[in-house]
Structures are given as structure tokens and as C-alpha cells.
Amino acid sequence: MAPPPAIRFDRTGQVFSARSGRVEALRDVSFEVAQHEFLAVLGPSGCGKSTLLRMIAGLLAPTSGSVEVYGRPVTGPREDIGIVFQKPTLLPWATVEENVTFPRRHKTGRVSRADRTRAQELLEMTGLEGFGKRLPDELSGGMQQRVGIARALLMDPEILLMDEPFSALDALTREVMGFDLLKMFADRPKTVVFITHSVTEAALLADRVLVMTGRPGTVQTEIAVPLGRDRGPETLKELAVNDLASHLRDLLIGKRAA
């Protein structure tokens, strides 16, 4: 028997009952993410992408259908999942290094030497060496976002959930950080769910792209990206990327006009 997929949604729905009434965020969502696959999720604003992530993270239970991680239904937060938020949301009073080791300090109350070494490695990997003693305020937005990524990687999670991690950055920084991320995963493979609004980013980074429709969010299509994992700035010039990006754009715009 084949091993279960890392993540599996099966006719999953999410209905919020807010004071102003019921909001159906997701309906009948089914998809799978294989072990060490990089899945990009693309969809109009408010279609339930963040909700999707929160359900994988075990922060929110589905109201119908099921969410499984490694073949088991998600019943609560799991420790082998790391989250990168849209905003870096660092602790303003803690140094960069303390922010990166924060998950350990928060979980166990103390930080071991091994954690500190790991944090140092992560800072190097994210291009932040020498900034460990700075406060978040002294860093640029892109650097703060890197700290957020390093923080999510501290516990070496199997699954990494990224909610529009680069949306606050300029286009150039964004590309560079995307490729850095891929380089990182080449050394330490991870299952990644990456939410984005950028069709180019989805085409450049992902193994597969999940395109969603607007409220209530449903899966419109899944598209495999016809590129190997070895990608860099020159990948941008490849026709396949541009074709896929414009195809994705058509899908998104077409559905919105309909």
C-alpha cells in the first residue's frame, strides 16, 4: 500500500456562524499534497485560503468533510507543522535571535545550546548572519519576513504552511526570497503549502498549483508545473513559466467575470 499523502482534504467545508449571519468560506474542497511536494494555492481574496491553512494547522476544525495529515484526521494543533504568517509579527522586545528561538522558549520555557546553534544556521540560511542581536525594528520588511521564516523552521517541521509570506515585499526581493526558499528545501525537503496572490510566483516556485474560486471557496483546477526543482532567476525567462502564469491569470480573471 502506498503511504498516505502528507495532507488530504476530503469534501471539506467550513461555515462560520458570525453574529451577522452564516458565512460559507469553503465548500466541498478535495485535494491532496504529497510528501515533500510544494503546493501553491491561488484564489481571489476572501475565498478561504487562510481558513484552509488554519484547518491544516489544527487551529480550526472543519464543519463538514475531513482534513487528514499523514492519514490521520486533524484533531488539534500539531507540533510538526510550522506557520509563516502574512505579516512577520515578531516580538518587538526580543532580538532577532530570540525571535527565532521563541517557539522553543514558548513551548518548554528554556532554549538549549543546540537550539541556539540551529537558530544561527537558520539566520545564515536566510541571509541574516550578523543581525542576531538586532531588534526587529532595526530590520527592513524583507528581513523581518526572513526572521518569520527562520522562526517557523526552528523546530524543523515536516510541513510548512506559508500564508502570502512575501506579499509585503517588493517584486525583486520577492523573487530572490522565493529562490532562496527553494534552495533551502533542496537541503531539507519539506511539504509546503504556499498561499499567494501572484500567478508568476505560483508558477515559479510550486510543483503544483491549486486554483480556487471565490466565495464559497471551491477547487477550480489543479495544475502541475512542468519544471524541475532546479530553478533560479533564469527560470523566469522560460516560456513554460510565462505560459503557465498567463493561463493561471486567465483562470482567475475568467471566473471573476463570470
Added chain:
Amino acid sequence: MTSPRICATSSSASGQPEMAQESWPAPAVTPFRDALAAALRRAGQIPGLATLLTLAGTVAFWEVAVRLFAVPSYLLPAPSAILGTFGVIGWDRWATHIAATLRVALMGFGLSILIAIPLAVLMMRVQILSRTLYPLLVVIQSTPVVAIAPIIIVVLGAGDAPRIVITTLITFFPLVVATATGLAATPPELIELSRSLRAPGFREMTQIRLPFAVPYIFSALKISITLAVIGAVVAEFCAAEAGVGYFIQVSTSLFKLPQAWGGLLVLAAMSLALFQTVILVQRLLFPWSLPKSR
């Protein structure tokens, strides 16, 4: 934390406002007015100079006006007469009064912190408590402390205890409200991070919520410390055998108005010093919580 983004957008569009400023028609100014304006601008950069000048001007005007119109001292004593009382009344007497008021104000303030912050934490953790306690707090707050003060003194008897309780009553409401607001103003992402780590609940409080509430707590502390002086004085007006408020009351009843004004001056100086101390503590212990002055 969003400041870098703001920086990025403003720098990309920075050309425009500057251009607009340059194309503004330059007003015709004489060299003298130019120099005066420059001097004023430079003077404005010396911290506290404007305040000091305004204060000196007011005092001088006060002195001249009182002397010129021969205002009787029970209506309004001249600044020189007020200052004169500091020579008449010995420093040891002042020290006794100041110590008494300071003791009550600080103990009431301290007690208020000890009650308000745990209470806010409790209200954060237990929803029902928040819903039932808030209206009660509002009722306590909207009851004039001056009106309950005599009752408290009758109930708690002599000594510092009733005065401390009165001071606590007057200072703790802003602290509870600000702390509760601060605890709730934590970025939701960090709370989700805490939950996703399955960290114990008390660490969410100590490592995330409480530190995030620090700027809120300090703005309330600045209000509360001045209220603490008011509380101590109100208590001394009701019953006391020492204290600056007591001194003012006795001086007034003896018609020694310059002395009463002297007491007032001491109270103002005390409030100001305490206020500055709170700011200093924040600057020393929590420099990151200060508003960015850039």
C-alpha cells in the same frame, strides 16, 4: 513593525512633496525677520526652553499684577510671598508632610498595580468574569471618591489604611481598563503561533500578552500616578495629622494663604516628579515600548 513598509512607499514617492515645496512662492522677508525667525527656530530646538520662558513670563506677570493692583494676599498672594513661606516653614516640617503624602500616594499606587494587573489577566482568561466585573468597575469609578472617602475613613479608622484604600480606588480603574485593552490587542497571529505550539496557557500570558500590554500599562501608569497624588490629598482633607493636603487645609483655616499656595506648589512639583519617574522607568526597563520618534 509596519514601519519599513511605510518607509518604502514614502521613499519611492518622496520626489513629489519636495518638488511641491520648492515651487511654493518664497515670501519676501527682510534680513532682520529672517534672522529672528531662525533664532526662534533654533530656540525651539532647546528642550524645555519654551516651557521655561512661558513659566517665567507668567510668574513675572503675576508678581507685577499683584503688586500693581495691591491684591490682598488672601485673594491671591504674590509669588514672592509664596516663596517666602519656604523660608518661614522649616525643611524638616516640609519633609514630614511630603513624606506622609508620598507614602500614601505610592502605597496606594502600588496596591492599585498589584490588584489591577492580575485582575485584568483574570478578566482576559475568564470571559464571565469580564462580563460581570466590568459594570461593577464602572459603577465604582463613577462614584465620586470624595463622597465615599469619609465613609471609608469611618470604616477603616485611623492610620494610613483608609488613605491608601482611597488612593487605590481612585487610581486603579484606568489601570485595569488599559491592561485589559493591551492584553486583548496582541496580534492574533502570535496567539495562533502559541496555540499551534501547544504551549501552556500561562506562557501565552507571560511571553506574549503581558509584554504586548506594556505600552498600554505605562500610559495608564502615567495617568494613575498623578491620580495617586490627588487621592492622597483627598484622603488627607478628610482625616490626617500630617501631609501636604493636611498642611494646605490647616493653612487655609488659619488664613495663611501664601502657605497654602506653597503647599500647592509642592504638590505640583511632587506630581511632576512622580510622572517623570514613571517615564524614566519605562525608558530604562522597556525602551522598545516607547513610541518611535523617527
